[in-house]
Amino acid sequence: LFYVSFLVPRKISLIPTPAMASSIPSILGRKVLPVAVAATATSSGGDISWIVGEKSNACPHRSIFSKWGRFSNGLQTMTSCEAPQGQNETAGLEGGAPKGGVRPSGKLNPFLASGMRETVLRKRMTSIGRFSLKSETEGNLSIPTFFLALSGEKKKNATFSSSTTGPSTLFTGKRLFTMEDFEAAWIERGIPNRHPRFHSTVSAHDDSYFEETHHGVAERDENESSLQIKAELDRHASETMHYSVYREDLRNRLEHMLMTPIEVSDKLWEVKISNGLLGSSGAISRTKVDALLKAQKGAEMAAATLKAQLEQQDPALLRRRTTMGRIWKEVAEESENVLMESVLLFRSHHALADGASIIAALSDLSDEAEEIRAEIEKELQKWKVRGNKGPQKNAIQRVLARLFRLLKIWVWFTVGTLRAFMYQTYLQITTLRNPFDAVRLDAEKKGVVVNGRSISWCDAAPLEEVKKVAEIIGKARGGAKITINDLFVSCITSAVVRQLIEHEEFMAPMSSHNRKIVVPSINVVVPVHLRGGVILPNESMGNNIGAFVARVPGEMKHDAVGGGTCPTERLLSVHRSMLSSKKSPAPFVSYYLAKFCSDYLPENWTKSLFRRANANSCVVVSNIKGYHKKIHMNGMAIESAASFLPLPPGIPVGLVVQSYAGTISLSVNAEKWAVPDADKFLRWVLDEYQRLREEASKLENKEDP
DSSP states (O other): OOOOTTSOSOEEEEEEOOBOOOOOOEEEEEEEOOOOSSOEEOOSSOEEEEEESOBOSOOTTOOTTSGGGOOOOGGGGSOOOBOOTTTTOOTTEETTEETTSBOTTSOBOTTOOOSOEEEEEEEEOOHHHHHHHHHOOSSSOOOOEEEEEEESOOOOOTTOOTTOOSGGGTTOSTTOOOHHHHHHHHHHTTHHHHOGGGGEEEOSSOTTEEEEEEEEEEOSSTTOEEEEEEOOHHHHEEEBOOOOSTTHHHHHHHHHHHHSOOOTTTOSEEEEEEEEETTSSSSSOHHHHHHHHHHHHHHHHHHHHHHHHHHHHOTHHHHHTTSTTHHHHHHHHHHHTSOEEEEEEEEEOTTTOOHHHHHHHHGGGSTTHHHHHHHHHHHHHHHHHHHTOSSOOOHHHHHHHHHHHHHHHHHHHHHHHHHHHHHHHHHHHHOOSOTTHHHHHHHHHHTOOOOSEEEEEEEEEEHHHHHHHHHHHHHHTTSOOOOHHHHHHHHHHHHHHHHHHHHHHHHOOOOTTSOSSOOSEEEEEEEEETTTTSOOTTOOOOOOEEEEEEEEEOOOHHHHTTSOSOTHHHHHHHHHHHHHHHTSSHHHHHHHHHHHHHHHSOHHHHHHHHHHTTTTOSEEEEEEEOOSSOOEETTEEEEEEEEEOOOOTTOOEEEEEEEETTEEEEEEEEETTTOSOHHHHHHHHHHHHHHHHHHHHHHHHHHOO
């Protein structure tokens, strides 16, 4: 039997065939027995094929016209600002790295290898991954995208030296996060070992399988050999020019990445790294930029005061400044103290993993990775202790208690599934059209349909403030336990209604009592991560995502007059609707239905069902819970993060509500014909939040004596 503890238990078969792989750095050793002509190991699950053979320089099956690279649009003709890969390569490079493991930077990388026999491991893709391939369309690609904005001074390493004097010290890189830093963190944190799927591709022969390329390395023991996975980071990561026009350049790049297909038989993810002056791209809000500049100014004033005191003690220090390169050194030090920012722009195909899992997996790149994993372990222990509370039980009592718990789960799932199906059917029957359909039809008649995406992001409010607002309103309205997600779904639906009202006014002037677009209720899709948005210990990333549809209020009295009446009515109605769906097994039902469609139904049926399953919803709202404090990559703080949902077919607006480092942020990705101005849309969301905040303030003042 083969030792394959790093794979999910599968049925394994060995198939001798030419390996399809490109030669690039190898990482991670895993021991297996020598390759035999044929061997099988049977266990639960699907099957995995090991394709063994000598490497080939090119794979004829990986054509740009392959099944999952067939989509194309006008955005692909956009000019790229990326530096051509291989520009700095010299003779003797293989896969972007010189032989012997020396990177172009001159740093020795012990994980690089060349000239080794290669083995391709074929692993069955998850059903949800296949579902994402089947259900995506040319206009609705399943590509989650997000960015991380870093600032600060990174850890001292071989990339720069603070003791050097002269021109070489200008912008030596201690405040810049480079491709080399990313690769070093990737290797140091053991990402290929923890999440080998990052180095997988979709098989060109059978799109229900992943393929991983490994090196075969001989061991001292003649009966054993080891496999080292090839971490081909040069294909995935690249450095680009920084964004010069505030927010607009980054917005255009996000739109391009969301709407340009990924050749999944070549790679499943990519990251673009750029560096520039702090605040130049708009990835970090101006409020945060001002706070960072203020902190630096305070540090500089303290340093200047200390320097003045030293000069008063030793006046000869002023004369010595003009000699021995002192002036140049001070100029260089001032240049090094200019605050910079680094933007890491990620995108991946949903076949790799869901967006929340990818963000959780990439947290393993952070300096606080061990701390985060320890907190997850701690929370799991709390759940175990909570389950064992109560009087001590003997063996029979424990067995009976477990059976009773399983019976409760079975009843909950069975009854809840029936109710979920009935509720979904009710939504399908009673929602005959999407409110935005009329907008699109009118635009098509006038010939003004605008393709592309409308994108924006912002910091909404402090996390503790949002919790306080929800708590006060819930307590004043009968003790309802309103969540952050409830609150912002309410704000978002209010913005959707205002957007529909604006479209209605532009389409044809009409009286308020004769509306044709705005409806009294709308449907909202809410994705749910079945693991709580984290990756459990000893597990890798995957597609653990479900969803449910909830009916929430559409137009209310205060919408038509710009918010003249109490907005808490909408919030309470949203809370009741969301609570009913959250308590049901609807997310699990949708997860298993997606698996069924992926495994047994044709592709065109899957696309049709996926489009109809949203019950003509006009918005999808996802909630991502980030770390409660700032985390760092190579010493540089992640100041800001924003995620952008891939729009499902038939839903024109998608928003992400994300918490990180004590701040709630919002990001929107919408069809341009539905939301022409994403910045205005987010202002409407914040307007509704401000009304709720004012209402909470009034309620709190009433309670005070």
